[in-house]
Amino acid sequence: MQLVELDLSRNDIPEIPESISFCKALQVADFSGNPLTRLPESFPELQNLTCLSVNDISLQALPENIGNLYNLASLELRENLLTYLPESLAQLQRLEELDLGNNELYHLPETIGALFNLKDLWLDGNQLAEIPQEVGNLKNLLCLDVSENKLECLPEEINGLTSLTDLLVSQNLLQVLPDGIGKLRKLSILKVDQNKLIQLTDSIGDCESLTELVLTENQLQILPKSIGKLKKLNNLNADRNKLTSLPKEIGGCCSLNVFSVRDNRLSRIPSEISQATELHVLDVAGNRLTYLPLSLTTLKLKALWLSDNQSQPLLTFQTDTDPETGEKILTCVLLPQMPSEPDCQADNLPRCGALESLVNEMSDETWNERAVNRVSAIRFLEDEKDEEDNEMRTLLRRATPHPGELKNMKKTVENLRNDMNAAKGLDSNKNEVNNAIDRVTTSV
Known part of the structure; x- marks a missing residue:
C-alpha cells in the first residue's frame, strides 16, 4: 500500500486486478506492452497517480471516470485501438503531456481545449479529418503533432497557440495553411511535408523564430517573398514540388545553412542567394537549370548537388557569359541539367x-x-x-x-x-x- 512506482511493462499480463485500487500511494505506473484490452474500473481511484503509461496494449476504451485522476501530469496511450475519448478527460487540469498517437480516433472532443496546462499533444497516426477550434485555448502548448491523419484544413484559431515551438502536420491533405499561423512567434519547427499545398501563406514571414521549415512533396509553384524575413531559418527543404522560380528575397534568410529544392522546375537561381552567407549545402538536383549565378563563388559551400549521380559534393566550375543577358555565369559538366531519364529519340552522337x-x-x-x-x-x-x-x-x-x-x-x-x-x-x-x-x- 506504500508502493510509489510500479513498472510491469513488456510482460504477458492479460489483466490488472481491481485490487490495484488499494495502492493509494502509487504515483507512477507503466503497463505498456502487455496483452491488456482494458483498465480496471477501480483504476481512477489512484488519485495520487501523476504518470500513467499504457502504450501498445490493445486498449479499446478508457474508463469513463478517468477524470478522477486529477493529479495526472503525463498520460501515454500510444499504439492502442482507441476510437473515442471520454468527456471526463477534460477534468485532468494538471495534465501536461498527452500521447494519443497511432490509435483509431476519428473525432477529437471540443473539451480538449479545457486542458489548459497541456504542453505536449501527440495525435499522429489517427483518422482525424478536423481539429476542433477549441484547441486554440491551449496557451501553454509547446508541441502539437497531428501528422499522418486526414486533415484538409487547420482551424484559424490555431493562432491562439502562442507558446507553440513545434508544429508537425506531415502526411495530411492540407492545401493551405491558415493565415493565423503568423501569430505563432515562438514557432521553431514547422513540418508540412507530404500534403497538397498549392500555396504558402504570406504570413509565414511573421514566424520570426522559425529555424526549420519542411515543405517536401507538395504542389507549390512559388514561395512567398515574405520568406526572406525568416532571419533565424537554418534548414529549408522544398524538394519534390512544382517550383518554377525562387524569390530573390530568399537571400534575406541570413542564417540559412541547408537549402534543398531538389526535383522541381527551376530554370534559374537568383543571384541574391549569395546574401545568405551561412549557406553551406545547396541541393538543386533534378531541375532545369542552364547555369548558376556567379555570386555563388562568394559563399563557403561545402556541398552543391546538381545531379542524382554526382560523385562529389563539389565540382569544378568555369565562368561563362549568358548570350541572352550578357551577365557572367557559372557552368560545369553537369549544366545545363538533363532530364533524369534521357530521351531515347535523341540519337545524334x-x-x-x-x-x-x-x-x-x-x-x-x-x-x-x-x-x-x-x-x-x-x-x-x-x-x-x-x-x-x-x-x-x-x-x-x-x-x-x-x-x-x-x-x-x-x-x-x-x-x-x-x-x-x-x-x-x-x-x-x-x-x-x-x-x-x-x-x-x-x-x-
Missing part, C-alpha cells in the same frame, strides 16, 4: 551519349556496388552433358571491388568527357574527340 551515360553512372558508391555484385564463373567442358551438374560444379569467383585498371579507365573517360564538353561546337576538334572516343571505346 550516340556513342558520345553512351559514353556520357557511362561516366555519369560511375559514382564511387555504384562502382563499389557493381564490383561486389559482379560474379565470374569458370565452367568445365567435361560437365556440359548435364546442365544441373554443370550449375552445381560451376566455380564462382567474386570480383575484386576496385580493379586498378578499371579505375584508371574511369579517370580516362572522365577526362575525356571534360575535353569533349570543352570541344563542343568546335569543328576543328571534332576529329580529335572522335579518335579519343574510339580509343576509350576499344579499351572498354
